[in-house]
Amino acid sequence: MKVSAGIYKGRKLVENKYEHIRPTADLVKQALFNTIAIKLSGARVLDLFAGTGALGIEALSRGAQEVVFVDKDNRSVKLIKQNLDSLDVEAQVLCKDFSLAIKLLSGRQFDIILIDPPYKKGLYEKVLSLIEEGKLLADGGVIVCEHAKEDKIDPLTFEITNEKRYGTKMLTFLQ
Numbered sequence: 622m623k624v625s626a627g628i629y630k631g632r633k634l635v636e637n638k639y640e641h642i643r644p645t646a647d648l649v650k651q652a653l654f655n656t657i658a659i660k661l662s663g664a665r666v667l668d669l670f671a672g673t674g675a676l677g678i679e680a681l682s683r684g685a686q687e688v689v690f691v692d693k694d695n696r697s698v699k700l701i702k703q704n705l706d707s708l709d710v711e712a713q714v715l716c717k718d719f720s721l722a723i724k725l726l727s728g729r730q731f732d733i734i735l736i737d738p739p740y741k742k743g744l745y746e747k748v749l750s751l752i753e754e755g756k757l758l759a760d761g762g763v764i765v766c767e768h769a770k771e772d773k774i775d776p777l778t779f780e781i782t783n784e785k786r787y788g789t790k791m792l793t794f795l796q
Contacts, residue, residue: 622675625651627682634675635703644768645676645737649787654679656783656794657733657763661685664732667717667757669748674701676735681710685733690714691722693720719744720751727755732762740769749795764795 622634625647645653648722653676654661654769662684666679669691677688683763690712698716715722721740734752745766752758763782766774770791772780778796 624675624679624680624682626654627677627679627684629682629708629791632682634673634678635700636708636759646787646790649767649790649792650679651669652785652787653765653767653792654683656785656792657765658683660732660763662769665730667691667726667731667734669722669734669736670738671701671714672697673738674704674714676737677701677706677712678704678710680733680735681712688712689726689729689731691717691719693718714759719748721753723748723755723757729757730759730762731757732759734758734762734764735767736764737767743771745772746777748757749775749779752780756773758796766793766795767791768793 624632655752664685666680666685666688671690671692674690677690681688692698701714736748768791770789774793776795783794785792
């Protein structure tokens with residue numbers, strides 16, 4: 622697993638050795654960042670269900686000012702911290718359930734929110750509702766949901782601006 626673009630391009634990340642983490646495929650990661658590229662420079666990013674931290678690190682590599690990583694699993698948090706240390710990058714890493722983390726971050730504004738929870742668990746609407754309640758999305762910001770093609774995203778008060786399918790996976794962009 623490598624960073625694909627930006628200042629850390631080509632840098633290797635710590636290998637994922639855990640079954641509970643489903644890394645984003647390179648093709649999907651490229652499509653995601655190509656779609657939001659214009660918003661990355663100086664962006665404040667929230668990486669929910671961060672796993673190895675690869676998406677948030679890619680955002681930092683491509684010009685994000687700040688990334689907050691959230692994952693409830695200690696093994697994931699350890700991987701995120703190892704990956705950040707290997708790049709000599711400091712970032713906030715929260716070892717918390719998404720709902721507690723969102724409440725803790727309430728009132729902070731993020732330009733990009735990445736949501737990549739375990740598939741087929743019905744978590745998207747709950748996450749989106751909490752993001753709205755906590756007013757976490759900055760004006761003009763974007764939420765990116767990575768999900769199985771079978772998972773339908775109810776945008777609640779947000780608007781779906783784009784959807785892309787890659788085999789069995791999809792990206793849904795909301796504002």
